[in-house]
Amino acid sequence: MQQYLDLLSHVMENGTDRMDRTGTGTRGVFGHQMRFVLSEGFPMVTTKKLHKKSIVHELIWFLAGDTNIGYLQENGVKIWDEWADENGDLGPVYGKQWRRWEGPEGRVIDQVKSVVEAIKNNPYSRRHIVSAWNPADVDDMALPPCHCLFQFFVAPQENGKDKLSCQLYQRSADIFLGVPFNIASYALLTHMMAQICDLDVGDFVHTFGDAHIYSNHFEQVREQLTRAPKPLPRLKLNPDVTEIDGFTYADVKILGYEAHPHIAGKVAV
Numbered sequence: 001m002q003q004y005l006d007l008l009s010h011v012m013e014n015g016t017d018r019m020d021r022t023g024t025g026t027r028g029v030f031g032h033q034m035r036f037v038l039s040e041g042f043p044m045v046t047t048k049k050l051h052k053k054s055i056v057h058e059l060i061w062f063l064a065g066d067t068n069i070g071y072l073q074e075n076g077v078k079i080w081d082e083w084a085d086e087n088g089d090l091g092p093v094y095g096k097q098w099r100r101w102e103g104p105e106g107r108v109i110d111q112v113k114s115v116v117e118a119i120k121n122n123p124y125s126r127r128h129i130v131s132a133w134n135p136a137d138v139d140d141m142a143l144p145p146c147h148c149l150f151q152f153f154v155a156p157q158e159n160g161k162d163k164l165s166c167q168l169y170q171r172s173a174d175i176f177l178g179v180p181f182n183i184a185s186y187a188l189l190t191h192m193m194a195q196i197c198d199l200d201v202g203d204f205v206h207t208f209g210d211a212h213i214y215s216n217h218f219e220q221v222r223e224q225l226t227r228a229p230k231p232l233p234r235l236k237l238n239p240d241v242t243e244i245d246g247f248t249y250a251d252v253k254i255l256g257y258e259a260h261p262h263i264a265g266k267v268a269v
């Protein structure tokens with residue numbers, strides 16, 4: 001995960017200090033890109049311990065089209081608690097847009113299902129896109145989507161089997177708390193999509209708009225930068241799952257995850 005450590009030190013050294021919506025203050029850059037070759041290991045940050053549970057349950061929750069934190073709470077995942085209303089609702093956030101985008105005349109679009117079909121039937125298309133950024137709905141969301149658009153790309157390999165890559169555009173990124181989750185989440189999604197479409201995994205490309213470190217995370221970041229990255233774990237998905245809606249928590253195994261101790265930080269609300 002040298003790419004992640006490079007981003008931390010790049011922003012610490014070259015970022016611009018600004019005030020932000022939460023009143024905390026950030027140091028940030030505009031525009032950055034990281035690339036993870038998924039066949040080399042599962043990109044989970046090793047310089048602080050991450051909660052596998054939060055990452056996997058959150059993705060399953062997005063894929064279920066759910067926008068109420070009830071499922072997360074039942075599974076001990078608290079990362080969305082601060083943004084939910086008294087009924088646990090977040091408004092039309094990721095799950096809604098991924099699975100039930102509402103178009104004109106009541107048309108409902110399942111972007112995830114459409115992209116699975118398109119990858120299977122027309123793999124080299126340049127239109128394999130899912131957008132969570134729905135301008136008509138943004139004002140009703142508890143938080144406008146940060147990881148707002150992703151695209152898949154299928155390419156031939158010498159072994160004769162095609163491979164699937166994914167690129168995410170993240171408009172706003174909390175590098176210390178959010179980004180380690182976002183990397184692992186999209187890497188997991190890419191593995192799931194590849195299995196469903198009978199493809200190998202290619203790269204996960206992570207592209208950022210405003211990539212920032214909150215000022216109350218500087219100390220934690222300095223600590224992390226003293227730590228040496230460890231070898232990456234491997235992901236093992238249950239090979240019997242053949243549909244994107246078929247994955248449960250038990251179908252996702254992360255093997256050999258060795259990390260430095262957890263470093264706590266306050267989330268800016």
Ligand SMILES: Nc1nc(=O)c2c([nH]1)NC[C@@H]1CN(c3ccc(C(=O)N[C@@H](CCC(=O)O)C(=O)O)cc3)CN21
Pocket residue numbers: 051054078079080083143174177178179181263264265267268269
């Ligand atoms: N400021 C901010 N940063 C974010 O990363 C973020 C938001 N807001 N709002 C919406 C979601 C919620 N996300 C979150 C929220 C909290 C943690 C967090 O507190 N992480 C701790 C504990 C993790 C756990 O309980 O599993 C960590 O140490 O990673 C991470 C991501 C990502 N998003």
Ligand SMILES: O=c1ccn([C@H]2C[C@H](O)[C@@H](COP(=O)(O)O)O2)c(=O)[nH]1
Pocket residue numbers: 021143144146147172173174175177178179182
């Ligand atoms: O998946 C996520 C979700 C949120 N974030 C961070 C990025 C920002 O620090 C805040 C959102 O605030 P805005 O004012 O709406 O940009 O949450 C993240 O890094 N990853």
